[in-house]
Amino acid sequence: MALGSLGSSEDRRSLRLILLDLILGLAGFCGSMASGHLFKQMTGHHSGQGLVLTACSVSCATFALVYSLLVLKVPESTASPRTALPAVDTVTGTIGTYRTLDPDQSDKQGVEGYPPSPGKAVPKKTVIALLFVGAVIYDLAVVGTVDVMPLFVLREPLRWNQVQVGYGMAAGYTIFITSFLGVLLFSRCFRDTTMIVIGMVSFGSGALLLAFVKKTYMFYIARAVMLFALIPVTTIRSAMSKLIKDSSYGKVFVILQLSLALTGVVTSTVYNKIYQLTMEKFVGTCFALSSFLSFLAIIPIGIVAYKQASWLQYGDIAEK
Template sequence: MDQGSIWPWRGPLPRLQVWTWIEPVVASTQVAASLYDAGLLLVVKASFGGGTFSNHSSSPLPRVALEDQQQRAISDFYIIYNLVMGLTPLLSAYGLGWLSDRYHRKVSICVPLLGFLLSRLALLLKVLLDWPVEMLYAAAALTGLCGGFSAFWSGVMALGSLGSSEGRRSLRLIVIDLILGLAGFCGSMVSGHLFKQMVGHSKQGLVLTACSVSCATCALLYSLFVLKVPESKAKTRKAVDIVPGTTGRYDTLDPDQTDKQSVVGPPPPPAVAKPRQIIIALLFVGAVIYDLAVVGTVDVMPLFVLREPLSWNQVQVGYGMASGYTIFITSFLGVLVFSRYFQDTTMIMIGMVSFTSGALLLAFVKETYMFYIARAIMLFALIPITTIRSAMSKLIKGSSYASWPISKPHGCKLETSQRNEGADLREPETPAMARVPLKTKDGTRNWCPQQSIPQGTQVPARVGLRMTCCGSGALGGWGKALNW
């Protein structure tokens, strides 16, 4: 018996598909991010005098005054920090996406990972050298100039789409979202325990920040030296059928338009496209408004749990962050179940009601168990954005057909491609679909007749306009804010 049949991995090995997996980068990056988020909150709290007063103070008034002063200082810090993190990627994210599309796909992944590593190093140096908290603003600005999470997540979605076929692309992207949530859950669960490893020493949080730097370094090294850009799983172009004994070739009708062209009927009115554009605009506005509500609620939650009536310690803060990452899992299961029985609009309303009910209950939380009850009600908070993105993909076709002049003016950035080049070229089976060739003077059939076109006339070419949706902003990667 041949050894190759017994040991299939011996002999010439095919290209290992494991090196095209983006999942290790997502997992290690999210573990580093969850450790960093918890460490940043606890380090900032300690820097603003979180441990200056005793937990058993005899006079409650000074304690309340100190807590108010501490919360105000932490709020001011996070307002500036979040603004810097949110605005600086606007200067570089588009450029990184352009470089990634033009030169190499890993540009939009490696450069943001470098920014993540520098911000983790800045927090580590703050803990080691006791630098002022304001230096973290510069670290946030540097992270944003490297693209931030928006550029990173769009690059992840691009590589995930390239490494999967069209039939399994949605499943691949959902799995990446699940890995993001699971990695954030695991990192948040251990963050409080790692922070307490140095309690009683001046370098509190050293182990936590060192682990975050290590995970970020592993993600950057893997993406630089191990990760390979997968080849596109799109259908390859088939050979053109050549008819023996004839000159030239013949192409069948566009397979995407065969059924539409075979049916004789009046063309659709141009006013049909206007309501579709209105629906797309309304979906986008709804996603942005919902995203603003989510971010506004999530930014207040870490400040709420640090003081009375909850007054959480380091371990409880980590558990609270971990409860936010369960939304990725429960929302995924909710989409699988609800999509069988409800329409998209109903699913969007279920997710919005879930989030608003939990946010309303958070206003009356006075005990720890009430906080987790409110988080349990918000288990479907990720469904609206996911469903809106799916609904928009149904309304926006991957390619729209129109007449476009061959001599395209300079400065137009619409990416066009000849639609017939990627078509499935097959010989027509029915006489109604076949094109009858013209008969020439010598009695033969010319399968590719040449038409006389006046010189200087612009010939309309049939092209497909490809629309690329970036995974940033309100419609992509926003679930990172739900770690609370």
């Protein structure tokens, strides 16, 4: 993600990062489609069950490591110089223009007729912190759902076999494709915060539907509602990259990823415990909780959007 940010301009960064996720999704889709069949082929040979899948995984991971060490290079940043005039985005239906999420640009341009007001300036660290909080809460919802889903589909009322599980996972990876198309479309007319909220609403609604799934077709309907679920975290990364210097991309993304990883460990433990306690009473409890968390994550993003609205009026953000 850091290399992708360095190699893209600000106005195309969200699209570049979601494109990287799209490649991940396509690879995951192919792997998921094949995994159930490969595992089923080894069912008759108990001693070697899963050996083919393990060998494939290790081989791919080894190739990725070698490729990263020997082939990948740090690209030269394509970001505009700090002394250059800032890029200005125009929103249909909005009088005047607003600046992108880049507080380091020297020009303090605001809406015509509204001069900058230092008292209304917003520290960029506050905005980054709010984006972090939104990403972590949303990741709680996503990780919890993803971890519980394999257990959910194996039990009543669905009771899927190996091949059906592979197809179900593949359906999940189509979200990478639909999210990419979503960013491709929405980035032309919406701000980053708006795209993030769209993705959170998409996932929250789908998770709520999952809580009441009784048939296989209902499961796929719920997954279809989640078609923009990948947009939030990717777009949050893009928004953060517009608030920091090029040399800090790697550090900030590593901190964010570590935060998400630690959150994921805790979430997996808690959600599995909740699932064990509630599977006989209401099997969809975890999905309902994920839906709540997804909508809760909108709050910090909404605050950032409100601050952006103040930039419309005052055209400034503090350099702190």
